[in-house]
Amino acid sequence: MRKSVLLVVLIILVFSIYRVGWRGSGRKTSGPPASVHSVAPDFTLQDLEGQPLELANYRGKVVMLDFWATWCTPCRGEIPHFVEFQDKYREQGLQVIGISMDDGPKPVREFSQQFKMNYPVAMGNEKVAAAYGGVLGLPITFLIGRDGRVAAKYVGEVQIPILEQGIESLLQAK
Amino acid sequence: MKELLKYCCFVVALAILAARVVPSRQALANGFSGGAASAEPAQAQSAAPDLASGSAQLINPEDLFNIIQSSKAEKPLILNVGPSLLYMQAHIPGSEYIGAGSDAQGIESLRRRVRPLPHNKFIVLYCGCCPWGHCPNVRPAYNELHKLGFTNVKVLYIADNFGTDWVYKGYPTIKGQ
Numbered sequence: 001m002r003k004s005v006l007l008v009v010l011i012i013l014v015f016s017i018y019r020v021g022w023r024g025s026g027r028k029t030s031g032p033p034a035s036v037h038s039v040a041p042d043f044t045l046q047d048l049e050g051q052p053l054e055l056a057n058y059r060g061k062v063v064m065l066d067f068w069a070t071w072c073t074p075c076r077g078e079i080p081h082f083v084e085f086q087d088k089y090r091e092q093g094l095q096v097i098g099i100s101m102d103d104g105p106k107p108v109r110e111f112s113q114q115f116k117m118n119y120p121v122a123m124g125n126e127k128v129a130a131a132y133g134g135v136l137g138l139p140i141t142f143l144i145g146r147d148g149r150v151a152a153k154y155v156g157e158v159q160i161p162i163l164e165q166g167i168e169s170l171l172q173a174k
Numbered sequence: 175m176k177e178l179l180k181y182c183c184f185v186v187a188l189a190i191l192a193a194r195v196v197p198s199r200q201a202l203a204n205g206f207s208g209g210a211a212s213a214e215p216a217q218a219q220s221a222a223p224d225l226a227s228g229s230a231q232l233i234n235p236e237d238l239f240n241i242i243q244s245s246k247a248e249k250p251l252i253l254n255v256g257p258s259l260l261y262m263q264a265h266i267p268g269s270e271y272i273g274a275g276s277d278a279q280g281i282e283s284l285r286r287r288v289r290p291l292p293h294n295k296f297i298v299l300y301c302g303c304c305p306w307g308h309c310p311n312v313r314p315a316y317n318e319l320h321k322l323g324f325t326n327v328k329v330l331y332i333a334d335n336f337g338t339d340w341v342y343k344g345y346p347t348i349k350g351q
Contacts, residue, residue, distance in 0.1 A: 069257065071276055073308040101259045103274070126262050126349075134263055137335020138304055156305070156334065 036153060040065070040144045041131035045099065045122035048109050053097070053122040061095045062170040063144040064163075067124065067135045069101045070111045074157035075139040079115050081160050085167060086119045092171045093146070099124040101135060145170050225313060225329060233298060233328040239345050242268070248296050250328070253287065255280060255315040256301035260336065264347040266300070271351065275301065275315030284315055288322065297327045302336025 040063070044054045055063070066082060068075035079098075086096045098121035100108045105123055112121055129135040132142065133153075143152040143166050152166050225231050233241075241247045252268060254261050255275035265271070272287060273280030288297070297319065301311040312329050319327045332339045341347055 069303070071257070071274065071310050072304050073310070074304060101257060103258050124259065126259065129259065129263055134337060134341070136260060136264055136337025136341055137302060155338070 036150050038150055039148050040142065040150050041128075043128045043131065045124065045128060047120050047122045048105055048112060053120050055097070058095045058097070059148050060146055061093045062089075062146055062167060063142075064094065064096045064167065065132075065142040065144060066096065066098045067101060067129070067132070067138060067140040068098055069138055070107045071102070072138040076111075076115075078139060078141075078158065078160075079117065081163075083116060083118050085164065089167060089171060094167060094171060095119065097122070099128065101129070101138060143167065143170060145173065225316060231316070231327070231329060232331040234331050235340050235343065235345060238266075238298060238330055242266075242346075250296040250298040251291070252298045252300065253284070253315070254301065255284065255299055255311045256303045256309075256336075257311075260303055262350060264336065264341050264349060266340070267346050267348050269300070272315070275299075275311035275313070275318075280311070281314060281318050284318055285322070288319065288324065291324075293323045294326050295324065297324060298330055299327065300330035300332065300336075302330070302332040302340065304335060306331065306333050 040055065042054070042056045044052050047053045055065075064082065064085065066075075066078070068079070070076070082096050082098075085094060088094075096119035098117065098119060100121055101124045102108050108121060108123065111117075124135070132140070137155070139154075139157065141154040141158050141163065142150055143163075145151045151170055154163065238250075238252075241250065249268075252266055252270070253272045254265055254269050255272050257274055258271060261271045270287070273283045275281065275284070288295075291297075299312055299315050299319070301309050303309060303311065309332075316327060316329050
């Protein structure tokens with residue numbers, strides 16, 4: 001009897017260690033301490049048409065800020081969902097903004113047309129990356145509330161239902 | 175009781191071993207192909223040894239750090255074959271920026287850089303732009319060096335990204351070009 005109990009405990013232990021190992025190698029990771037609750041750093045970048053894109057102009061909206069690149073496979077997988085979110089929640093006050101970490105705008109323009117991106121995309125730089133805690137791997141997605149504060153930071157490929165839940169809850173908050 | 179204790183030790187050891195081999199299973203599952211973004215021709219991919227995690231062609235961050243720190247170990251030439259914006263934010267001290275391994279220009283820069291080197295030169299390639307299975311850069315670069323006849327090339331195994339697996343683990347970095 002004692003042996004059987006011990007065996008069950010050990011099987012649970014093996015499973016737990018295995019799970020920890022699996023998660024450790026997975027793609028959904030946490031980066032450095034996210035600056036959640038702090039005011040999202042303002043920036044002015046050039047969009048793909050060469051026009052200035054300033055975060056401060058979107059104050060009062062819920063902003064989803066996506067650091068991405070055309071060469072980043074998980075980023076590419078997320079974009080169609082973001083396009084859908086922009087359509088679905090536009091009237092309620094969602095603004096998606098993409099910040100590309102590509103080395104130049106050419107592939108970004110092509111990608112943007114191909115994927116029918118319906119939200120502004122700007123070319124990122126070291127300064128904006130540093131302001132957001134460093135972009136040392138992609139994708140990274142921030143949710144910014146109507147008050148301009150960072151509400152959430154997702155490092156790695158985001159789980160779309162969780163992100164949508166976050167968007168809805170911020171849109172409901174007045 | 176003694177027998178039970180032995181049994182426990184065995185099972186715990188087994189569990190630890192299972193946890194350690196997980197990255198290799200993950201990498202195998204992902205195929206380490208770089209997905210659709212990879213620009214590497216199929217021919218070169220089949221010619222190079224498999225880069226599954228745990229293989230001799232890979233080096234993990236801790237081992238590379240120990241080599242960098244050691245006064246005795248042979249110092250590798252560390253080449254970054256990822257996107258420049260990521261490199262400029264943080265890179266391994268002493269590493270050189272080559273260009274993205276996924277584009278022809280990056281591969282050409284790599285060829286130029288290694289041209290004068292002996293084929294047994296210890297070279298470490300790294301990127302860290304995205305999760306291991308999705309990185310479009312390291313495999314084409316590795317394949318190119320293999321094709322050129324370099325025999326002592328390792329690829330830094332970065333499971334998630336350079337931030338998570340190097341910077342936030344406290345390994346040294348510097349900024350800029």
